[in-house]
Amino acid sequence: MASGKEIRNKIKSVESTRKITKAMEMVAASKMRKAQDRMRAARPYGEKIRRVAGNLSHALTDYSHPFLEKRENVKAVGLIAVTSDKGLCGGLNTNVLRLALSKMKEWDAEGKKLKVTAVGNKGFGFMTRAGADIVSHLVGLGDTPHLEKLIGPAKVQLDAYVNGEIDVLYLAYTRFINTMKQEAVIEQILPLSGELVGSNSKSRWDYIYEPDTKTVIDDLLVRYVEAVLYQAVAENMASEQSARMVAMKSASDNAKNVIGELRLAYNKARQAAITKELSEIVSGAAAV
Numbered sequence: 383m384a385s386g387k388e389i390r391n392k393i394k395s396v397e398s399t400r401k402i403t404k405a406m407e408m409v410a411a412s413k414m415r416k417a418q419d420r421m422r423a424a425r426p427y428g429e430k431i432r433r434v435a436g437n438l439s440h441a442l443t444d445y446s447h448p449f450l451e452k453r454e455n456v457k458a459v460g461l462i463a464v465t466s467d468k469g470l471c472g473g474l475n476t477n478v479l480r481l482a483l484s485k486m487k488e489w490d491a492e493g494k495k496l497k498v499t500a501v502g503n504k505g506f507g508f509m510t511r512a513g514a515d516i517v518s519h520l521v522g523l524g525d526t527p528h529l530e531k532l533i534g535p536a537k538v539q540l541d542a543y544v545n546g547e548i549d550v551l552y553l554a555y556t557r558f559i560n561t562m563k564q565e566a567v568i569e570q571i572l573p574l575s576g577e578l579v580g581s582n583s584k585s586r587w588d589y590i591y592e593p594d595t596k597t598v599i600d601d602l603l604v605r606y607v608e609a610v611l612y613q614a615v616a617e618n619m620a621s622e623q624s625a626r627m628v629a630m631k632s633a634s635d636n637a638k639n640v641i642g643e644l645r646l647a648y649n650k651a652r653q654a655a656i657t658k659e660l661s662e663i664v665s666g667a668a669a670v
Contacts, residue, residue, distance in 0.1 A: 389648040400637035407630035414623035421620040428613035435606040458495040460548040464555035465505030471626040478566040527615040555614040556621040564621035
């Protein structure tokens, strides 16, 4: 059995750890509320522009944008993987990266080339270790997503799609369900079709374009991709803070249980030492 001094040192160490996890839990709870507000504010715009873009894919126009053209023979795939910059958030990054790795193996087995854009330090490190072809990356996002930072890495994939270097573009991120549940998803964002966003293909749409069809469609579809990417990052950040708060709360509770067990062990060791001393005193008195 460990000595009383060793057990006291362990108790102090676990108490220090518990203070840290408790503080991190409170910080994550504060950031979580702001991240959730930001995510909920982005959802209506993201859903609306998805519907508009989906209806546009069924519109009767004389101009066909590359983002709307489905390519029959898919030889190369683009993937934008959204993860967090920091850890200590449970299985958040593990789940989305495991899902991405499973799809990467499928594409590799089908002989499709892959180009990856990593958003977040964890995803960038994972893709580097996996030997993926990383064409762009973004780390150090902070606690607030900024669209101007996301445009650059995403444009590399968009240019690759327009130039025919990739034939389909996917987005992997963690969707926020509630504080206790987050879901890792992979969505196809290009080529855009009404079926991807729930638009009815039986209804044919027509619009009046001002100043002209090409200008409106070009700008709208770029805004569509930017909005989808921004919403994904906002969802991922809300999921990250929620997962971190839950993970730190669990760590604090576990530390409390460990402290209780160590204190029980310390009391037993202390009682054993006192009993031994009393036995020695009694034995010495009897010998005298």
